Amino acid sequence: MELHPHPTIPQKKPVLVCILDGWGENEYEDEHNAVHVAKTPTMDALKAKGQSFYRTVQAHGTAVGLPTDADMGNSEVGHNALGAGKVIAQGASLVDIALETKNMFSDAGWGYIKPAFANNTLHVIGLLSDGGVHSRTDQIFGLMRGALADGCKKLRLHVLTDGRDVPDGTSHEYMAKLVAELDSYTAQGCDAKVASGGGRMAVTMDRYEADWGMVERGWRAHVLGDAPHKFKCPKEALTELKKDGATDQYVAPFVIVGDDGEAVGTIQDDDAVVICNFRADRVVEISKAFEYADFDSFDRVRFPKTKFVGLMQYDGDLKLPANYLVPPPLIERTSGEWLAKNGLKTFACSETQKFGHVTFFWNGNRSGYFNENLETYVEIPSDNVPFNQAPLMKAREITAAGKEALLSGKYDVVRINYANPDMVGHTGDMAATVAACEECDACVKELLDLVEELGGMFLVTADHGNADDMVQRDKKGGALKDDSGALLALTSHTLAPVPVAIGGPALPTGVKFRDDLPKAGLANVTATYINLMGYEAPAEMEPSLIA
Numbered sequence: 001m002e003l004h005p006h007p008t009i010p011q012k013k014p015v016l017v018c019i020l021d022g023w024g025e026n027e028y029e030d031e032h033n034a035v036h037v038a039k040t041p042t043m044d045a046l047k048a049k050g051q052s053f054y055r056t057v058q059a060h061g062t063a064v065g066l067p068t069d070a071d072m073g074n075s076e077v078g079h080n081a082l083g084a085g086k087v088i089a090q091g092a093s094l095v096d097i098a099l100e101t102k103n104m105f106s107d108a109g110w111g112y113i114k115p116a117f118a119n120n121t122l123h124v125i126g127l128l129s130d131g132g133v134h135s136r137t138d139q140i141f142g143l144m145r146g147a148l149a150d151g152c153k154k155l156r157l158h159v160l161t162d163g164r165d166v167p168d169g170t171s172h173e174y175m176a177k178l179v180a181e182l183d184s185y186t187a188q189g190c191d192a193k194v195a196s197g198g199g200r201m202a203v204t205m206d207r208y209e210a211d212w213g214m215v216e217r218g219w220r221a222h223v224l225g226d227a228p229h230k231f232k233c234p235k236e237a238l239t240e241l242k243k244d245g246a247t248d249q250y251v252a253p254f255v256i257v258g259d260d261g262e263a264v265g266t267i268q269d270d271d272a273v274v275i276c277n278f279r280a281d282r283v284v285e286i287s288k289a290f291e292y293a294d295f296d297s298f299d300r301v302r303f304p305k306t307k308f309v310g311l312m313q314y315d316g317d318l319k320l321p322a323n324y325l326v327p328p329p330l331i332e333r334t335s336g337e338w339l340a341k342n343g344l345k346t347f348a349c350s351e352t353q354k355f356g357h358v359t360f361f362w363n364g365n366r367s368g369y370f371n372e373n374l375e376t377y378v379e380i381p382s383d384n385v386p387f388n389q390a391p392l393m394k395a396r397e398i399t400a401a402g403k404e405a406l407l408s409g410k411y412d413v414v415r416i417n418y419a420n421p422d423m424v425g426h427t428g429d430m431a432a433t434v435a436a437c438e439e440c441d442a443c444v445k446e447l448l449d450l451v452e453e454l455g456g457m458f459l460v461t462a463d464h465g466n467a468d469d470m471v472q473r474d475k476k477g478g479a480l481k482d483d484s485g486a487l488l489a490l491t492s493h494t495l496a497p498v499p500v501a502i503g504g505p506a507l508p509t510g511v512k513f514r515d516d517l518p519k520a521g522l523a524n525v526t527a528t529y530i531n532l533m534g535y536e537a538p539a540e541m542e543p544s545l546i547a
């Protein structure tokens, strides 16, 4: 794995690679586009340099390995592509194939849970939506139907409501479809019920250890049957818990009880438990709680010995979980490995909410380092608040860490991810998202000014859209409103392409974006920054954007 010097670009430190998480360049340039509305002199100036130094690339759909071009981009696939320089069939695609070929039902993971079907309960825990970022209902139903066909007699669902990858308020529809599906199983002789649940930002789906309390609340509801709210009917649970204005993302934990007041689906020894999300970051913690005998992140009270599987294996290094239904994508020989094998030094930094994005996802879903002596990873702790209340998030602290790394002269490449356009964009709060974009733009300026001073080079990009569209639209692009005339917020990512800007004093005259790659995607960015570091990119990577 040897990198060869680039014929024209010098090996001149430092190279800055900056990712604006959730910053798309949307076709709708109107008052609902926070990136457009925000005052962003830095990004505007980069764009004004023209197409030799500023362009967009595809960040969604098949260009990043998702099943269809209707699939919006997301951080996992975006950072996988940026880090690997390859288009990899992603988890969503692999699960589709495993269901279509029925391989899921003959593989080892299925063999591990199947013995529980006859006399124990199969529990399915996961995000109930069609967002296609963490999960999809057709896959969940496919999995459950497979269990039924294999003699499952008792099924319990632990439902996490979405409103983040799909519009807020849709949890009712998804719940109604699920209940109808489960009723059809009951008619076929399988006792199938919803047992517990809560919103994805309230229970279970924490990530990067930002808030273990979330996972604890989920554990108590799913496993122990203990939650502040108890209902006999899951549809009623949602109606009641959303009465005070709670969004789908933040539905309080609930447990479904029978006529006797007892929880209908606590998790017991020998039960089978499936996490039905394919994406890793937000199910690593709950997986540890089910899998690790030795565990002190919270008091589990009771630790049932279950047959636990993930829809995928979520962490290949930790082998977590040990059993899984679909083998995860193999993402080998990522840029991080190439750089480390060539003795090049990397600094990577973000705040907690995106820390694993610029490390774990970037490195092909690997935790840890390729070479600890060559890599420094810095995590700035995120606030635990709804991010529209603190839209600046930790951008200043990240900037300070990035500047220190640039100034140190130690690193060949400094990689920074700003979380705010994405995290605040997910709240659907337009004003706060504008503030997030402005803060991000101001921070990028500080980094670029320093790169200028140090005589380096930079590449600024994003992983997918989000802040660039904050309203749900009709087919013609008109903003949709509810019955009271209020705008319907768009809390999800978008299909928009994302910017790529290059520059810096060390960029040799004549080096510019090629014009023969109009369909380029995020995977083409990797070879580009390897070039900026003064090396030819490995031939196995998608072609560089520059010539």
Ligand SMILES: O=C(O)[C@@H](CO)OP(=O)(O)O
Pocket: 021, 022, 073, 074, 075, 076, 133, 134, 164, 165, 282, 422
């Ligand atoms: O918050 C998340 O889990 C996803 C949206 O579901 O966002 P991102 O891909 O930007 O991490």
Ligand SMILES: [Mn+2]
Pocket: 021, 022, 074, 075, 076, 078, 422, 463, 464
């Ligand atoms: Mn992202």
Ligand SMILES: [Mn+2]
Pocket: 022, 075, 422, 423, 426, 466, 493
């Ligand atoms: Mn996001």
